Amino acid sequence: MELNYQEVVQKLKEGFPQGTVKFRSDNNRAYIPNQVYTDRVERATNSQWDLTIKEIEINVPHRYIKVIVTVTIGPHHRDGYGFSVIEKDAAGEPIRLANALDQAANEAVKTALDTWQMGWSTLAPFYKEDWGGNPALRHLLVSDPPPEPGDSFPVVPNAKIDRFCIFSNCGKQLTHDEWELLGQIPRFNRNKMTYCYEHLPNFWKRKIPEDVRKDFENRRNG
Ligand SMILES: [Zn+2]
Incomplete structure (x- = not known):
């Protein structure tokens, strides 16, 4: 291979x-x-x-x-x-x-x-006082509260956050973008049903507003 x-x-x-x-x-x-x-x-x-x-x-x-x-x-x-x-x-x-x-x-x-x-x-989150808190490594800590307006480190859509897909044997770390997408699904509890996009059941995928889903897929494939 x-x-x-x-x-x-x-x-x-x-x-x-x-x-x-x-x-x-x-x-x-x-x-x-x-x-x-x-x-x-x-x-x-x-x-x-x-x-x-x-x-x-x-x-x-x-x-x-x-x-x-x-x-x-x-x-x-x-x-x-x-x-x-x-x-x-x-x-x-x-x-x-x-x-x-x-x-x-x-x-x-x-x-x-x-x-x-x-x-x-x-x-990184365990070494915030040490190397983990270094501004140059901030991308490692994106699960932190969102940056203040005017912050020079905007959230990167495909940066990983401290959430993991619950689908059996997946455990993939979600991107910021995936997490935000889950937040756009009506009556969906993303804290309980934390799925990566791939494993999000189709039933829920269909409930994502069309334009939101298209934008997401464009960023993902772009
Ligand atoms: Zn998954």
């Missing part, structure tokens, strides 16, 4: 369903489990991706493991690094090395995938 790099990257960047984000027990920072990342890459590339370990450094005296990996998708590859701390037993002997190695390797894969902006839109 032919791999369309642009499409793959688009899929990698897509947000994850609600509940994906977990919080670390030690510092309470938000993160997305690495299985979720791997699953996304698998699906987005139809398993056509590759992972090579470039370097492993196990430094017992200084109690750390460093791993550098290369992730390859189509003709492009990105490096990622990961560190973990080596634990010691009461006698000062290193323990659970395999565990620490796994941790560093997982971290390295995540760092590499992060360069494709994987998980950014899902994590």
Whole structure:
């Protein structure tokens, strides 16, 4: 199967369903489990991706493991690094090395995938005080209250918002435009029946005012 790099990257960047984000027990920072990342890459590339370990450094005296990996998708590859701390037993002997190695390797894969902006839109709301609140990355936070008039960052119709299609196994993140469209359907509760356009039942599609629907489809296909 032919791999369309642009499409793959688009899929990698897509947000994850609600509940994906977990919080670390030690510092309470938000993160997305690495299985979720791997699953996304698998699906987005139809398993056509590759992972090579470039370097492993196990430094017992200084109690750390460093791993550098290369992730390859189509003709492009990105490096990622990961560190973990080596634990010691009461006698000062290193323990659970395999565990620490796994941790560093997982971290390295995540760092590499992060360069494709994987998980950014899902994590941004949790890092508003940090990078997530940066004006240049504001497109990641479009689920925020709409901008004030005169704001220099107008809502982008196809920007993703923090709503997800409830159709079984879809879970697609809705665009601002899709959400607004649902709001135009008479007697329709978009908070309960949150569907992406594709999965919106025809019964409801027919209730969308003709001109609204045409405009929407033009923007969508345009
Ligand atoms: Zn859907």
